[in-house]
Amino acid sequence: MGCTPSMLLDHKSRRRDSTGSQEAALAKVAPTPVCNKAVQAAKAPRASLESDGFSIQLSSKKDSYVSQMGNNFATQLHIKRISGSSSGSPGARAGRRSSLALTPEDEPLVDVANRSPPPANIPNAMLYSPPEPLELLCVFPERASRVCAAACAAVARAGGEARSVRSARDTLEALRRDSDTKQPHVIVVDARQPQTLDAFLLARAVRGTKNTQHIILIAVVKKSVYLKDDFAVLPYLDAGYNRIMVETLSATAWCAEVLQSRAAASAARAQIAAVAALAAAADRCRDLIAVTDEQQKILLANKSWSKVLGWRVEEGPKQLSDTAGGEALRLATSGARDWEAPITLRRRTTPDPVLVPCRGAAIGLTKSTSHVVFVCEPIHALETERGRGSLHSIRRGSLDVRSVASDGLRRTSLAKLQGLPLEAPITKVISLLSTATEGAPPSTVAYIERAVDMLRTSELYSPQMRDDPKMRVEDPIATDLIGALLSREQVNTNLYFMQGPTNTLSSRRSSNDSTVVRSQTNRSNIKHKTTGQLRELLDTALSWDFEIFKLEELTRGRPLAHLGLALMAGRFDICSALECDERTLLHWLTIVETNYHAVNTYHNSTHAADVLQAVAYFLEKDRLKTVLEPLEAAAALLAAAAHDVDHPGTSSAFLCNARHPLAVLYNDVSVLESHHAALTFKLTLNDDRVNIFKNLERDTYKQVRHNVIDMILATEMTKHFEHLAKFVNVFYAKSSGSKEDNMHTDQEPLALDTTALSLPENVVLVKRMMIKCADVSNASRPQKFAFEWARRIAEEYFLQTDEEKAKDLPVVMPMFDRATCSIPRSQIGFIDYIIMDMMEAWAGFIDMPELVNHARQNHARWHELDDAGVTTLADVRRAQRHLALPAPTTTNPPTTGTTTTTTTEE
Numbered sequence: 059m060g061c062t063p064s065m066l067l068d069h070k071s072r073r074r075d076s077t078g079s080q081e082a083a084l085a086k087v088a089p090t091p092v093c094n095k096a097v098q099a100a101k102a103p104r105a106s107l108e109s110d111g112f113s114i115q116l117s118s119k120k121d122s123y124v125s126q127m128g129n130n131f132a133t134q135l136h137i138k139r140i141s142g143s144s145s146g147s148p149g150a151r152a153g154r155r156s157s158l159a160l161t162p163e164d165e166p167l168v169d170v171a172n173r174s175p176p177p178a179n180i181p182n183a184m185l186y187s188p189p190e191p192l193e194l195l196c197v198f199p200e201r202a203s204r205v206c207a208a209a210c211a212a213v214a215r216a217g218g219e220a221r222s223v224r225s226a227r228d229t230l231e232a233l234r235r236d237s238d239t240k241q242p243h244v245i246v247v248d249a250r251q252p253q254t255l256d257a258f259l260l261a262r263a264v265r266g267t268k269n270t271q272h273i274i275l276i277a278v279v280k281k282s283v284y285l286k287d288d289f290a291v292l293p294y295l296d297a298g299y300n301r302i303m304v305e306t307l308s309a310t311a312w313c314a315e316v317l318q319s320r321a322a323a324s325a326a327r328a329q330i331a332a333v334a335a336l337a338a339a340a341d342r343c344r345d346l347i348a349v350t351d352e353q354q355k356i357l358l359a360n361k362s363w364s365k366v367l368g369w370r371v372e373e374g375p376k377q378l379s380d381t382a383g384g385e386a387l388r389l390a391t392s393g394a395r396d397w398e399a400p401i402t403l404r405r406r407t408t409p410d411p412v413l414v415p416c417r418g419a420a421i422g423l424t425k426s427t428s429h430v431v432f433v434c435e436p437i438h439a440l441e442t443e444r445g446r447g448s449l450h451s452i453r454r455g456s457l458d459v460r461s462v463a464s465d466g467l468r469r470t471s472l473a474k475l476q477g478l479p480l481e482a483p484i485t486k487v488i489s490l491l492s493t494a495t496e497g498a499p500p501s502t503v504a505y506i507e508r509a510v511d512m513l514r515t516s517e518l519y520s521p522q523m524r525d526d527p528k529m530r531v532e533d534p535i536a537t538d539l540i541g542a543l544l545s546r547e548q549v550n551t552n553l554y555f556m557q558g559p560t561n562t563l564s565s566r567r568s569s570n571d572s573t574v575v576r577s578q579t580n581r582s583n584i585k586h587k588t589t590g591q592l593r594e595l596l597d598t599a600l601s602w603d604f605e606i607f608k609l610e611e612l613t614r615g616r617p618l619a620h621l622g623l624a625l626m627a628g629r630f631d632i633c634s635a636l637e638c639d640e641r642t643l644l645h646w647l648t649i650v651e652t653n654y655h656a657v658n659t660y661h662n663s664t665h666a667a668d669v670l671q672a673v674a675y676f677l678e679k680d681r682l683k684t685v686l687e688p689l690e691a692a693a694a695l696l697a698a699a700a701h702d703v704d705h706p707g708t709s710s711a712f713l714c715n716a717r718h719p720l721a722v723l724y725n726d727v728s729v730l731e732s733h734h735a736a737l738t739f740k741l742t743l744n745d746d747r748v749n750i751f752k753n754l755e756r757d758t759y760k761q762v763r764h765n766v767i768d769m770i771l772a773t774e775m776t777k778h779f780e781h782l783a784k785f786v787n788v789f790y791a792k793s794s795g796s797k798e799d800n801m802h803t804d805q806e807p808l809a810l811d812t813t814a815l816s817l818p819e820n821v822v823l824v825k826r827m828m829i830k831c832a833d834v835s836n837a838s839r840p841q842k843f844a845f846e847w848a849r850r851i852a853e854e855y856f857l858q859t860d861e862e863k864a865k866d867l868p869v870v871m872p873m874f875d876r877a878t879c880s881i882p883r884s885q886i887g888f889i890d891y892i893i894m895d896m897m898e899a900w901a902g903f904i905d906m907p908e909l910v911n912h913a914r915q916n917h918a919r920w921h922e923l924d925d926a927g928v929t930t931l932a933d934v935r936r937a938q939r940h941l942a943l944p945a946p947t948t949t950n951p952p953t954t955g956t957t958t959t960t961t962t963e964e
């Protein structure tokens with residue numbers, strides 16, 4: 059057949075356009091059976107025409123399908139697909155079929171758009187290649203080849219440079235990137251002497267070398283080979299040659315050949331450089347990017363895609379279906395030009411799929427699709443935030459598909475939300491931050507995006523253990539205690555059925571009813587009789603080493619009413635602010651005190667008196683004197699006195715596990731604190747004689763009530779970090795101060811900034827922090843008090859564990875077992891994780907360094923005792939004696955209160 063090599067190649071490139079997939083298959087053909095395959099391939103142009111025919115045929119099929127479907131949805135869906143692509147490519151055909159599998163449920167998730175033109179434009183500037191002198195490499199085994207000389211001479215005439223080598227080894231050496239010589243544009247290989255140079259092997263080796271795609275390889279062949287048959291060129295193409303050249307000594311023929319080749323090489327080089335630049339850009343993206351061919355084979359997956367989905371970059375997933383769900387495949391084959399829809403991605407490391415927002419596009423230089431691009435939003439930020447070290451085990455789990463789906467739809471819904479007149483501060487913050495990313499450097503954008511991702515979570519202040527050695531809770535006792543205090547989840551594994559309505563409170567305490575009866579008995583005997591010793595003691599009520607246990611002893615377990623009256627009426631004159639008389643206040647204190655359970659070792663009225671004393675002490679500080687109104691101070695004192703009223707001596711978690719009526723009433727949420735607040739008002743409003751609020755204006759009452767409730771609820775430990783973080787964020791600014799002064803575990807020095815006090819919502823934070831610090835101030839008291847409180851709380855915890863075991867309830871703090879627990883270690887953990895940060899923040903705010911000093915000293919002392927092998931309550935008692943501390947008071951103070959010295963007339 060009398061066709062020229064270039065005719066053959068042109069013929070081939072036409073085929074490439076029309077039957078890409080067949081051509082690709084052909085490229086894999088081995089040299090030996092090439093003729094058969096070649097004959098099949100020769101039919102390809104006809105197949106291409108048939109393919110057009112098929113396209114028409116398919117169209118008519120589609121129409122019939124639509125009419126069969128006979129509903130609007132099907133029609134719309136169908137029209138979308140058709141307008142998306144008129145291609146007759148196999149991929150597009152498959153797409154039309156599979157698109158019918160989309161259900162109406164799927165459709166709202168999918169924002170398929172065909173508005174834009176095929177996004178296949180590579181900017182011309184990216185394809186520009188600067189003119190360069192032609193570089194030719196000749197590979198001729200024969201030392202003085204005349205053909206080689208002709209080729210070299212032609213290059214010289216064209217203003218280029220030619221080199222020649224004689225072996226395959228030298229050729230590959232010349233291609234090494236670090237070799238001194240320039241990379242050639244064109245390599246001419248003498249393919250006429252297979253016994254001295256295997257031209258096929260060499261071409262494969264060249265193509266197997268990195269970055270040689272753009273080099274034009276020319277095989278010089280004998281005329282007889284060239285004319286052998288129509289398809290003699292195919293094995294050369296298959297081996298990697300671009301062109302073949304019949305041996306010639308004509309410098310003109312060579313000149314034309316190398317100039318054409320250089321032009322082709324330059325264009326290829328520019329294209330490859332452009333693709334490399336885009337691939338490098340993709341690799342530096344936080345988005346997950348993959349590019350497939352029209353058969354969903356992954357051609358490129360950027361680093362984020364590989365990393366997040368658990369593939370090593372080199373191995374990478376092979377097919378889209380290895381890593382993406384069916385909807386991704388449906389989108390890829392839908393024929394739509396570009397779309398925006400969530401797709402599921404599977405990670406190798408976890409079985410749970412992740413639904414991520416994805417933008418995709420079908421790319422094609424012609425009307426048919428050659429590549430499909432998937433750009434998915436990064437998921438690792440979300441994952442990190444949800445999965446890291448949280449106390450809530452549920453948050454350690456893998457991502458929940460539905461939650462990520464909603465996150466995926468967040469952008470659209472956010473856009474809609476922004477159009478509404480509703481705007482929460484957090485929305486404003488997020489939108490300000492998003493605006494700040496515009497034009498910002500990538501590192502700043504990355505930080506802002508992380509911050510925005512965190513802000514979008516609903517549990518902004520929920521405790522998370524910092525991944526920092528100082529914050530790592532290693533001691534199991536501390537883990538138990540801190541976990542139980544902070545966790546909002548109840549231990550639910552072992553369900554317990556209550557015996558009946560009378561068994562609603564701990565067996566260690568009298569029932570609610572009996573408490574009331576007891577209080578009535580008390581009230582009938584009450585006489586306000588303050589002995590000289592008691593009066594002397596109450597005179598010291600505003601010192602930080604106030605002898606609270608002595609007060610407990612002198613008042614026979616009724617310290618609250620005495621101290622309350624002395625402080626509230628005597629020092630703070632809250633009766634003026636409340637417009638009530640002292641008698642009513644005394645009645646109120648009495649009824650509140652009688653509703654504390656004297657049988658509790660810790661949560662009894664001595665604890666209430668202690669917290670009240672701490673709040674009174676804090677209120678005397680200048681900062682608070684200037685910030686709080688008299689009514690706010692009154693509310694703080696009342697809240698402190700009542701904050702644990704009717705505490706059963708067991709935790710909220712215990713009540714939830716026991717299905718206690720209070721847990722049922724408050725839906726397992728803030729059970730005890732809700733009860734303390736509600737009961738405070740119930741007791742107050744039930745009887746005019748105790749109603750300290752009865753003379754207040756409606757609005758004033760509302761305000762006081764709101765303050766009291768807010769402060770009592772703030773004592774809930776599951777919200778500890780929320781309150782602390784808000785307080786620190788508002789009143790402490792990062793400064794360049796010394797690290798030693800730093801209160802925060804992130805080692806950033808913080809400086810007090812009280813300008814925010816002008817806003818009422820920030821004063822609320824102060825009041826919450828005040829009662830919180832007072833509530834756990836026992837660890838910041840002088841050692842002898844701290845030790846006694848530690849002993850009492852430990853005893854109460856042990857009793858709870860005993861009760862849980864006896865009733866076959868889940869054990870909330872298994873480490874708090876009297877047989878095994880180390881009290882010093884529990885205190886070390888409590889001070890480390892709860893006390894220090896908070897007391898440092900509060901001490902700085904009210905200028906009370908002793909809070910921190912005592913906590914540090916106690917911490918050091920507990921350490922010493924731990925080192926000395928002190929663990930049990932008995933050990934602690936002995937240590938108290940050895941330290942010449944006052945002998946511990948009885949574990950259970952008197953319970954009846956019938957001989958209380960605080961009396962009132964009924």
Ligand SMILES: Nc1ncnc2c1ncn2[C@@H]1O[C@@H]2COP(=O)(O)O[C@H]2[C@H]1O
Nearest residue numbers: 773775833834836837847848851885888
């Ligand atoms: N010294 C302490 N050691 C361990 N836990 C304590 C200590 N003081 C207070 N707590 C706990 O901190 C909690 C604060 O809120 P409650 O008073 O409800 O219950 C308290 C105890 O559970």
